[in-house]
Amino acid sequence: MQAQEGSGRLNRRTVLGAALELVDEHGLDALSMRRLGQALGRDPMAVYRHAANRKELLAGVAELVLDEVEIFTDDAHWQIQLRRMAHEMRRVCLRHPNVVPLLVTGPLSTPLGLRPAGTLRPLEQILGILIRAGFAPGDALHVYRAFYGFLYGHILNELQELIVDPEENEALLQLGLQRLPLREFPHLRRLAPELLEYDGEHELDQGITILLAGLGQQLETTSEAYT
Amino acid sequence: MQAQEGSGRLNRRTVLGAALELVDEHGLDALSMRRLGQALGRDPMAVYRHAANRKELLAGVAELVLDEVEIFTDDAHWQIQLRRMAHEMRRVCLRHPNVVPLLVTGPLSTPLGLRPAGTLRPLEQILGILIRAGFAPGDALHVYRAFYGFLYGHILNELQELIVDPEENEALLQLGLQRLPLREFPHLRRLAPELLEYDGEHELDQGITILLAGLGQQLETTSEAYT
DNA sequence: ACCTGAACACCGTTCAAGT
DNA sequence: ACCTGAACACCGTTCAAGT
Numbered sequence: 001m002q003a004q005e006g007s008g009r010l011n012r013r014t015v016l017g018a019a020l021e022l023v024d025e026h027g028l029d030a031l032s033m034r035r036l037g038q039a040l041g042r043d044p045m046a047v048y049r050h051a052a053n054r055k056e057l058l059a060g061v062a063e064l065v066l067d068e069v070e071i072f073t074d075d076a077h078w079q080i081q082l083r084r085m086a087h088e089m090r091r092v093c094l095r096h097p098n099v100v101p102l103l104v105t106g107p108l109s110t111p112l113g114l115r116p117a118g119t120l121r122p123l124e125q126i127l128g129i130l131i132r133a134g135f136a137p138g139d140a141l142h143v144y145r146a147f148y149g150f151l152y153g154h155i156l157n158e159l160q161e162l163i164v165d166p167e168e169n170e171a172l173l174q175l176g177l178q179r180l181p182l183r184e185f186p187h188l189r190r191l192a193p194e195l196l197e198y199d200g201e202h203e204l205d206q207g208i209t210i211l212l213a214g215l216g217q218q219l220e221t222t223s224e225a226y227t
Numbered sequence: 228m229q230a231q232e233g234s235g236r237l238n239r240r241t242v243l244g245a246a247l248e249l250v251d252e253h254g255l256d257a258l259s260m261r262r263l264g265q266a267l268g269r270d271p272m273a274v275y276r277h278a279a280n281r282k283e284l285l286a287g288v289a290e291l292v293l294d295e296v297e298i299f300t301d302d303a304h305w306q307i308q309l310r311r312m313a314h315e316m317r318r319v320c321l322r323h324p325n326v327v328p329l330l331v332t333g334p335l336s337t338p339l340g341l342r343p344a345g346t347l348r349p350l351e352q353i354l355g356i357l358i359r360a361g362f363a364p365g366d367a368l369h370v371y372r373a374f375y376g377f378l379y380g381h382i383l384n385e386l387q388e389l390i391v392d393p394e395e396n397e398a399l400l401q402l403g404l405q406r407l408p409l410r411e412f413p414h415l416r417r418l419a420p421e422l423l424e425y426d427g428e429h430e431l432d433q434g435i436t437i438l439l440a441g442l443g444q445q446l447e448t449t450s451e452a453y454t
Numbered sequence: 455a456c457c458t459g460a461a462c463a464c465c466g467t468t469c470a471a472g473t
Numbered sequence: 474a475c476c477t478g479a480a481c482a483c484c485g486t487t488c489a490a491g492t
Binding site: 100101104105110111112113114115117120121123124127128131137138140141142145146148149150151152153154156157159160161169172173174176177179180181184185186187188190191194195203206207209210211212213214215217218 | 327328331332337338339340341342344347348350351354355358364365367368369372373375376377378379380381383384387388396399400401402403404406407408411412413414415417418421422430433434436437438439440441442444445
């Protein structure tokens with residue numbers, strides 16, 4: 001929230017940083033060129049020297065967040081590396097929930113080849129992990145897709161179930177579920193207690209275990225890489 | 228694109244239908260209260276009698292699309308039912324790619340209990356399938372989360388790889404990949420041919436097979452439902 | 455009571471005018 | 474050559490004025 005008074009020259013990094021701060025604190029809608037200019041203590045038009053337009057600015061914010069994803073490079077088993085990466089990704093997304101829509105739908109229908117490098121880094125990294133583990137490049141791509149798809153799906157699921165104020169959660173949930181017609185939603189209404197105990201980290205970890213187990217079963221006949 | 232001339236009374240359904248048409252043809256940004264009013268041949272304010280505000284209008288569009296998801300109710304094996312449902316969901320999403328961001332991030336951080344019934348119907352349906360198959364309700368919830376997370380993740384993946392004009396695809400991909408520094412993206416650059424052959428339906432099907440195999444391995448010790 | 459449209463407070467972006 | 478800010482063409486939403 002601290003306004004960067006109009007001192008010193010602006011660079012892309014500080015512009016994107018201020019933009020991210022705005023999004024984190026007030027949501028995506030709050031990120032307008034004008035408000036960003038104000039937060040920077042500059043003329044709104046000053047932003048245009050560091051981002052071609054609003055879309056490009058949003059893409060920049062997404063890249064900034066992706067850069068927060070720490071990359072572990074050691075020789076741990078590939079399954080452990082994937083698992084660690086998933087948890088790291090999840091943590092970063094929970095730190096910036098308002099940016100997640102940008103991450104998952106930002107480059108929608110932008111040809112893969114034209115996407116900014118920052119967006120492609122996770123893909124390259126996972127491919128590396130898998131190929132070094134002995135997967136054929138084509139298989140690595142399939143595994144990447146299954147893994148990454150699941151990861152993004154989980155994060156979206158978790159954010160949808162995430163409640164800002166857990167104090168109110170129980171009341172809201174009960175109230176909300178009761179509103180649903182019992183005839184149409186018998187199962188959902190009975191699951192209130194389980195829904196309250198949602199543990200995203202554990203759920204993700206279990207999901208990855210399931211996915212890896214399934215992968216193993218599928219690959220052990222066609223490849224000797226899987227161990 | 229046919230303008231509904233100002234004849235007859237407006238109802239929520241026709242308003243949402245016109246809104247969906249606008250989104251399908253010109254994207255989410257094109258859906259403004261004013262343009263919608265114009266498409267309906269009415270004063271922009273007329274829309275407010277059928278949707279409280281723009282957000283609510285977008286939620287309505289999302290529900291309208293979800294209603295397109297056909298529900299198969301027969302006594303097929305639960306795995307077959309899940310698989311069929313995934314493909315059906317995928318088809319609907321590909322029919323309305325511009326609406327997908329609404330589906331996956333629309334109700335973000337809206338407590339589950341307060342979400343519109345239309346959004347919760349798939350959850351209820353899957354729970355039903357699983358519980359009828361013999362899963363304990365709690366397990367059914369976990370399976371739902373893994374399944375649905377994966378499904379959404381896959382759809383996002385597929386939409387990101389989807390190219391509007393396949394004619395240009397190859398050129399664009401080659402061009403785009405060449406732009407990436409070879410040192411930083413060695414694996415990705417080598418995978419160009421595989422990336423061109425992406426088959427979303429097959430990829431989804433394989434993914435589900437993997438997931439179900441993993442689920443089986445995980446559940447066969449703790450439950451006798453899995454067959 | 456219902457409907458209409460003027461008015462308000464915002465937008466992104468362009469571009470002429472200044473330095 | 475760079476920077477500034479007025480101007481344009483849009484927004485969502487409110488609300489007073491009409492019927």
